[in-house]
Amino acid sequence: MRGLWTTERVKAAEERVMARVPEGALMRRAAFGVATVALEVLAGRRRVGLLVGAGNNGGDALWAGYFLRRRGVAVSAVLLNPAKAHAAGLAAFRRVGGRVVERLTGVDLVIDGIVGLSARGPLRPDAAEHVAHLDAPVLSVDLPSGVDPDTGAVRGPHVRPAVTVTFGCLKPVHALADCGEVRLVDIGLTPELAGPDLLELEVSDVGAAWPVPGPTDDKYTQGVTGIAAGSATYPGAAVLATGAALLATSGMVRYAGAAAEGVRARWPEAICTGTITDAGRVQSWVVGPGLGTGLGAEAVLRSVLEVGVPVCADADAITMLANNPDLWDARDPDTPLVLTPHDREYERLAGEVGDDRVAAAKRAADKFAAVVLLKGHTTVIASPDGRVLVNRARSSWAATAGSGDVLSGLIGALLAAGLDPLLAAGCAARVHVLAAELAADGAPIPATSLLAAVPDAIRAVRPLTA
Numbered sequence: 001m002r003g004l005w006t007t008e009r010v011k012a013a014e015e016r017v018m019a020r021v022p023e024g025a026l027m028r029r030a031a032f033g034v035a036t037v038a039l040e041v042l043a044g045r046r047r048v049g050l051l052v053g054a055g056n057n058g059g060d061a062l063w064a065g066y067f068l069r070r071r072g073v074a075v076s077a078v079l080l081n082p083a084k085a086h087a088a089g090l091a092a093f094r095r096v097g098g099r100v101v102e103r104l105t106g107v108d109l110v111i112d113g114i115v116g117l118s119a120r121g122p123l124r125p126d127a128a129e130h131v132a133h134l135d136a137p138v139l140s141v142d143l144p145s146g147v148d149p150d151t152g153a154v155r156g157p158h159v160r161p162a163v164t165v166t167f168g169c170l171k172p173v174h175a176l177a178d179c180g181e182v183r184l185v186d187i188g189l190t191p192e193l194a195g196p197d198l199l200e201l202e203v204s205d206v207g208a209a210w211p212v213p214g215p216t217d218d219k220y221t222q223g224v225t226g227i228a229a230g231s232a233t234y235p236g237a238a239v240l241a242t243g244a245a246l247l248a249t250s251g252m253v254r255y256a257g258a259a260a261e262g263v264r265a266r267w268p269e270a271i272c273t274g275t276i277t278d279a280g281r282v283q284s285w286v287v288g289p290g291l292g293t294g295l296g297a298e299a300v301l302r303s304v305l306e307v308g309v310p311v312c313a314d315a316d317a318i319t320m321l322a323n324n325p326d327l328w329d330a331r332d333p334d335t336p337l338v339l340t341p342h343d344r345e346y347e348r349l350a351g352e353v354g355d356d357r358v359a360a361a362k363r364a365a366d367k368f369a370a371v372v373l374l375k376g377h378t379t380v381i382a383s384p385d386g387r388v389l390v391n392r393a394r395s396s397w398a399a400t401a402g403s404g405d406v407l408s409g410l411i412g413a414l415l416a417a418g419l420d421p422l423l424a425a426g427c428a429a430r431v432h433v434l435a436a437e438l439a440a441d442g443a444p445i446p447a448t449s450l451l452a453a454v455p456d457a458i459r460a461v462r463p464l465t466a
């Protein structure tokens, strides 16, 4: 797992380190890391431009320019606020023949030292003007200027780097926004950092957690997933969610609902019944996709919540919980619940998502004592115990009708297998993104193709030896 730390925590840790190292040492170390990566990106080319802002981020850029000059690179710098440019960095830069210019032209690489950890809001007009006219790849110092360091929110002009070189530890922006390739330079911060604020699962974490049958397993021991989804009007959601649960784990899937005929026709291995009460025992329920929001659907949701097994509530189930808060009473508060809203469903449940998606997911997790998976290009998953997972897609192919039904089926199967609910949601989200990428391979796909790629996605995350 990769940890990410908020700017408040990073700044406090940096202060503690700075108190025991010589003045300027930390900045020079950071800048040396920037120069090293810049040389790698340049791959023999020799012209670099710096965009230098008023703070220490600009100082890093100037010191990086100093180190690059010493390696014989031609370096020019635009000072966005000459009076406030980092004095020691600028003096060092000039000393080795760095040039201050009005505009960057004819460079092979631009180093973005406009703003860093103290930035808020989009680029100001003068900086935005310079950025708009760049025609070389950009290396951002610490983070892409114009993107919020803690929320990753982009609300106007910002830098789109090919590479970001950050220091000491990763910050939320590195998981929440597009930073290009992210490189981490050690500046001795680690001993000063306690546990991270956000976590990102690595492929190996997902592979290690994904449940597979062992020698003593049979179809019951691995957890039976129940699917209460679909309706006469929307049988497709039931077919997709059931299929996802069948492909996610071995064992058994029970379907209960009005789409039984369609589900049976597509998935003969699913045990299909018309109602929850006839369904038999399960270790988790997925409820909501395509279920409708009428009285019948409410009764289904109520029964599922009353069973006392972990539940993944998606789509119409979320709308019903939002419209009729009495339904919460059916829930045993100790039984894990995973809610999987997209932004509009979130709004019905807990008000506007806003710019800070992590805060929004945490708010709802607290409010409902549930794991909340807030969908999107960047999916944020918050647990009521305070842990937060972030899963950023590398493509947007999953933004297609029915793909959410696949996600809820995956989560349900992992819950039935007994995974910790936060991990279940995180692993499902990761495999979902991967399945979308594998299925799409450069062209749009329907959710059925995403579903069909789930086995390949699981194979891709599992260790080769298993």
Ligand SMILES: NC(=O)C1=CN([C@@H]2O[C@H](COP(=O)(O)OP(=O)(O)OC[C@H]3O[C@@H](n4cnc5c(N)ncnc54)[C@H](O)[C@@H]3O)[C@@H](O)[C@H]2O)[C@@H](O)CC1
Pocket: 014, 015, 018, 026, 027, 028, 030, 031, 053, 054, 055, 056, 057, 058, 060, 114, 115, 116, 117, 118, 119, 120, 121, 122, 123, 124, 127, 141, 142, 143, 146, 167, 187
């Ligand atoms: N604190 C430390 O010990 C270290 C800090 N380092 C660097 O220092 C950076 C943080 O430096 P600072 O705290 O000085 O802050 P920044 O460099 O982020 O800049 C703050 C300045 O930018 C201006 N500004 C804010 N928002 C802006 C916007 N949207 N458009 C244009 N200008 C804007 C502000 O008026 C302020 O003058 C880090 O990101 C990192 O690059 C590194 O040198 C490593 C060591």
Ligand SMILES: Nc1ncnc2c1ncn2[C@@H]1O[C@H](COP(=O)(O)OP(=O)(O)O)[C@@H](O)[C@H]1O
Pocket: 315, 342, 375, 376, 377, 378, 379, 393, 395, 396, 397, 398, 399, 400, 401, 402, 403, 404, 405, 406, 407, 432
């Ligand atoms: N721009 C995007 N990039 C990547 N994934 C996305 C994007 N938009 C949505 N998704 C993902 O696609 C799925 C859509 O789910 P949902 O909105 O419930 O669709 P549906 O109800 O049609 O199944 C979610 O897993 C979500 O995270």
Ligand SMILES: [K+]
Pocket: 057, 112, 113, 114, 115, 116, 140, 141, 142, 143, 144, 145
């Ligand atoms: K920057």
